[in-house]
Amino acid sequence: MVLERCRVSSVETLSDGLFLTSQVDNFERRGAEDAYKSLQASAYVSRSWGDGYGYLLVATGRAELMVDPIVNPWDVAAVAPVVIEAGGKFTSWSGQVDLRAGHCLASNGLVHEEALRTLVPYAGR
Numbered sequence: 001m002v003l004e005r006c007r008v009s010s011v012e013t014l015s016d017g018l019f020l021t022s023q024v025d026n027f028e029r030r031g032a033e034d035a036y037k038s039l040q041a042s043a044y045v046s047r048s049w050g051d052g053y054g055y056l057l058v059a060t061g062r063a064e065l066m067v068d069p070i071v072n073p074w075d076v077a078a079v080a081p082v083v084i085e086a087g088g089k090f091t092s093w094s095g096q097v098d099l100r101a102g103h104c105l106a107s108n109g110l111v112h113e114e115a116l117r118t119l120v121p122y123a124g125r
Helices: 025-029 033-042 051-059 080-085 112-122
Strands: 018-021 045-047 065-068 089-091 104-107
Touching: 018 033, 018 051, 025 033, 033 112, 051 065, 051 080, 051 104, 065 112, 080 089, 080 104, 089 112, 104 112
Parallel strands: 018 045, 018 065
Antiparallel strands: 065 104, 089 104
16 A cells, blocks of 8 residues: 655635535624625635535645634544645634634635635634
8 A cells, every 4th residue: 555645736726726615504604605605706616515525625635725614623623734734724714723713714725815815804703
């Protein structure tokens, strides 16, 4: 058996990438439905393949962005280091590394700031 290290994608803009989320209506529950609509409109493709699978798609270069509007620390504690070790970024919507923020995003690192520009205004909700 040959084990290979996973790597995030090299896609530089969300308009060329895949945006994932766990549950679309959770954006509404957080009062951030406009953020979802903006990210969806910006992305080449969007899907609701979420939870751990979405983060692993980012870590393995099959997606560029995974956004969770409502999350518990235990939901993401195991996947955050996987994304980071694969070369990606994992933060709260305010851009801080905080698994207890109640929201998070993981990216290939290249689209992270683009996504944060949309999400930062909703971080305190």
